[in-house]
Amino acid sequence: MTRITDAPPDAALPHAPLHEKPRPSLLAGNRLAYLLIAPAVIAELLIHIVPMLLGLWVAFTHLTQINIRNWTRAPFVGLDNFIAGLDPDGPIGSQLYTSFFRTTVYVIIVLGACWALGIASAVFLSSKVKGRAFLRTFFLIPWAMPAFVGTIAWAFMFNQRDGMVNKILVDDLGVLDERPFWLIGENSFFVLIVASIWQMWPFAFLMLLAAMQSIPGDVFEAASLDGASLWRQFRSLILPMIRPTNIVLLLVMGLFLFNQFSIPYVLFGRNSPEPARLISPLIYEHSFVNWNFGLGSAVSALLLVVLFIASLFYIHLVMPRKNDDD
Amino acid sequence: MKKKIAVRIVVASTAVAALTLSGCSGGDDSGEGASLTYWATNMSPTIEQDEEVLKEHLAGFTEETGIEVEYEVVPWGDYYNKILTAVSSGEGPDVLNIGNTWSVTLQETGSFMPFDDDALEAIGGGDRFVETALESAGKPDETPTFVPLYSNVYSLFYKPSMFAAAGLTEPPKTYQEFLEYGKQLTLDTDGDGAIDQWGTSVPGASVQVGSHWAFILGQQEGADWFTEDGEPQVDSEGMVTAVHTYVNQVNSIAAPSDAEITEGAGAIQDFIDGKSAMIITQSPMAQFAQFDFTDWEVAEVPVMEGGENIQSMVAGINIGVFSETDQREDSLELVKYLTSDDEQVGLNSQFSTLPVVTAAYDDPALEEADPTIPVREVILSEHSKPFPLFSATGQAETLLGTAVVTLIGQAAVSGSVSEADVSAALADVQSQLEAAG
Amino acid sequence: MIETRGFIWLRRVVLTVIAVFVAVPLYVIVTTAVKPLEDVRGVFTWWPSTITVEPFVDIWGTVPLLEYFRNSLIVTTLATAGSVVLAVLAAYAVSRFRFRGRRSFSLVVLSTQMFPGILFLLPLFLIFVQIQRTIGIQLNGSYAGLVITYMTFTLPVSIWMLTGYFQAIPHELEEAAMIDGTGRMGALLRVLVPVAKPGIIAVAVYCFINSWGEVLFASVLTSNQTRTLPIGLQAYASSNVVLWNELMAASIVVSLPVLIGFVAVQRHLVAGLAAGAVK
Secondary structure, X not given: OOOOOOOOOOOOOOOOOOXXXXXXXXXXXXXXXXXXXXXXXXXXXXXXXXXXXXXXXXXXXXXXXXXXXXXXXXXXXXXXXHHHHHOOOOHHHHHHHHHHHHHHHHHHHHHHHHHHHHHHHHHHOOOOOOOHHHHHHHHHHHHHOOHHHHHHHHHHHOOOOOOHHHHHXXXXXXXXXXXXXXXOOOOHHHHHXXXXXXXXXXXXXXXXXXXXXXXXXXXXXXXXXXXXXXXXXXXXXXXXXXXXXXXXXXXXXXXXXXXXXXXXXXXXXXXXXXXXXXXXXXXXXXXXXXXXXXXXXXXXXXHHHHHXXXXXXXXHHHOOOOOOOO | OHHHHHHHHHHHHHHHHHHHHHHOOOOOOOOOOOEEEEEEEOOOOOHHHHHHHHHHHHHHHHXXXXXXXXXXXXXXXXXXXXXXXXXXXXXXXXXXXXXXXXXXXXXXXXXXXXXXXXXXXXXXXXXXXXXXXXXXXXXXXXOOOEEEEXXXXXXXXXXXXXXXXXXXXXXOOEHHHHHHHHHHHOEOOOOOOOOOEEXXXXXXXXXXXXXXXXXXXXXXXXXXXXXXXXXXXXXXXXXXXXXXXXXXXEOOOEOHHHHHOOOHHHHHHHHHOXXXXXXXXXXXXXXXXXXXXXXXXXXXXXXXOOOOOOXXXXXXXXXXXXXXXXXXXXXXXXXXXXXXXXXXHHHHHHHOOEOOXXXXXXXXXXXXXXXXXXXXXXXXXXXXXXXXXXXXXXXXXHHHHHHHHHHHHHHXXXXXXXXXXXXXXXXXXXXXXHHHO | OOOOHHHHHHHHHHHHHHHHHHHXXXXXXXXXXXXXXXXXXXXXXXXXXXXXOHHHHHHHHHOOHHHHHHHHHHHHHHHXXXXXXXXXXXXXXXXXXXXXXXXXXXXXXXXXXXXXXXXHHHHHHHXXXXXXXXXXXXXXXXXXXXXXXXXXXXXHHHHHHHHHHHHOOOOHHHHHHHHOOOOHHHHHHHXXXXXXXXXXXXXXXXXXXXXXXXXXXXXXXXXXXXXXXXHHHHHHHOOOOOOHHHHHHHHHHHHHHHHHHHHHHHHHHHHHHHHHOOO
16 A cells, blocks of 8 residues: 555654653553543444344344234244245345345446446546546535435436426437336336446545555656556556545445335335335335234344345455554 | 542433433423323324314313313324324323224224223213214123224215216216226326326225225125134135225226325325316315315215125224323213213314214204215215224234325236235235134 | 556556446436436437526526425534534544453444444334423424434444544554643644544545435425435426426535535545545
């Protein structure tokens, strides 16, 4: 990792002491450290860990709207919910697998597009171009705006009868004869992807732009003096230098996209059309539309396990083994 | 020494944060003092209109009894969730409206006060109510936990002008006639090659309306959602025929774009705007008035040929008292007030709904305010049935409604839906209902 | 990069295409917000028939927008402040101390990123209910519940970013201060924080943006009095005619605080990420 200051993180390295006093006692430091992380730990426990454990417990029960009043006494049904979720022949299981596959495709397409747009903009806006400052800010607007605002605009544009898209395609350009549906039916997946890319790509742009900043300019001069083509410079210089950012970015965005809920919710309401049903909205449907909390929790737990394994795999794959922890 | 300072800083800031946060709880939800909390459903086209009506009537209540009421009009989309939130947390209103199809499910949660004989006495007696309305308030053999507040039924509204233009004089009596007339009324009136007038408008993306028709047409075909023991049986032949007939309206006599209409009011708006000639809906009169629309007549709902004469489910709103309330008597007072004869006439004429007490129908002021009363009263008392009175009804409503919406989407996109498609969709719902136990 | 002609041409094309892609929905939002109601009840028109600011006036009446605004502002500001404070403390600990459990802490923090939000919703709600029943602090339907929730959601990434940022700042700075007898906390407050300002600002902006537009938890954890903007906006769509022009006007109003703040700190944001993102 190349950065301006290469200070290794800890006291492992000898550095010229400016004084003869030993560093503050490690024990005292430790207690302070625990104190410092205490509030964060408490918050995490309360909001993330404990609810998750509770959610896991709910997954093993038959909790519905009827018995939610006395939820602590909901009947224990063992693995029933999990089996229902995993059974490929059952109505719920088959829906789940389809949705999982669909979500994976969604993530790949959106992530790929966001990254491509992000890197292109980052590269071009790192060079001296007129309007650079303006464009940098302008490009970030979709991400800075509250998610539902942009998404509502897309829903408005894709309305079958009155929307802008169909008006252009059918009335103005005459490309199509009939007004297709975008928010229901097969095309809904496409709309979901477009709306997601529009809203999310600036985040990739931001990260990659920051990463580009830390590449010293003289590296490029040297490269082009050697006669390296643009593409070559990109591939062999830029990409390796931003690799650490890329790794983190892809993981964080990938996970976020996999769990995507708000964009489908705003576009389609509580019931996503089948071709666009991602896995988070599906879980929401089970829990809050069909009121089968036990099932919803079980499916969430399964999702978590899958993501966990995938993340471990990814990290193992891309991160070099380090003897110091992050 | 320095560590102590650090400790103090962390502890102090956490404490301050906690105090501040618990302090600003943004309002008091508990019904303290002499004020009742009342959750009302959304009856008019906008929430604002509801608030105006309620303000007036509840002021009357406060004058009479000295009890203050803090009311909240809740939009439909959230309401069921909100009730369940109250049920699971024990924190809720004192008095609340509910969609009457939720009665049995909510009864089973045990969170609502039963209307035993004493309670019924306190609100003026149970025999004042219209029978079919009272039937819909809870399980047949158990003490009801709700009483009816407003009733409603579906009826057919049509445009005499468009009928005349197509050479039709009478409204359709059977569902088959309805479909035929619909075809005749689906026209390209301005000759530009595109259909701009349709036979009817339907809110194709409304899960609730979809479920209503899965029920009504199913009943006409003799298909019940549940057996007597409460076992689901929604994939029967009768149900398939019913749903198949309903969803294929879209793209044949209703505009394909109807598949994107999420609220009944949206379909009504299209009817008002001249985009369709007929509409089967609950109470559009307030919306008609709002837009100065007068070219309409009301008639009974067309029934499937050879089917039972069930034209509507008993739609409407019930009212109940939250069992965790600490103002039981005052709450009952409010229920008594709202179900009193005079209030029934007043409220129902403002909301275009039907009174739930028989005495109100004798009041001439009612028909003056609402000329559709005679037709709709007959439908309510003779041709309607309550939604199934089982605890799984709420879930069945959601699942069936969603299936109907999906099928309508299919019809809109690809032209029509086959019986096989419908059969598959209903079989899916059936297995989900069975799995939920 | 050295700018060949091919590069310049490519740059122009790509940036234009991207700019158009970004601009189109924004154009729709802005023009729709100044259209009279008739314009939005029919087919889309490129330009308003008359430009009117009526929607901007009406929105405050159709829905109690001012209240929702206030609620969102309170919740988001508190959550951001809370998250930043907690993250600064935790990041300081992780980047400057060696303590047992440091590795697990970092890993747990990182792993919370992969939790589907939906998994927490019901349990969190139920836990809040229990807390209310046993200790009496109301968390459902109060600002506190939502603030704590949002604060915790943004905490992992905040800690992560700040840890990286702090690690890039040389120890010598604090050591110099501590020789003079300031102590660890003093060093943190008086030396590290000012130097780390861009990074802290970046974290604050990230928290603010995330909390301002959150929909899922707000839909369950708010009451009528504490309803935030995302949920409130849905009310424009639930009347018989979807009031698109008002909805768009309200959307603009809702986006303004975030956008203004964003533009103001944008420079710091990039700088902050540049140093911290790499870890």
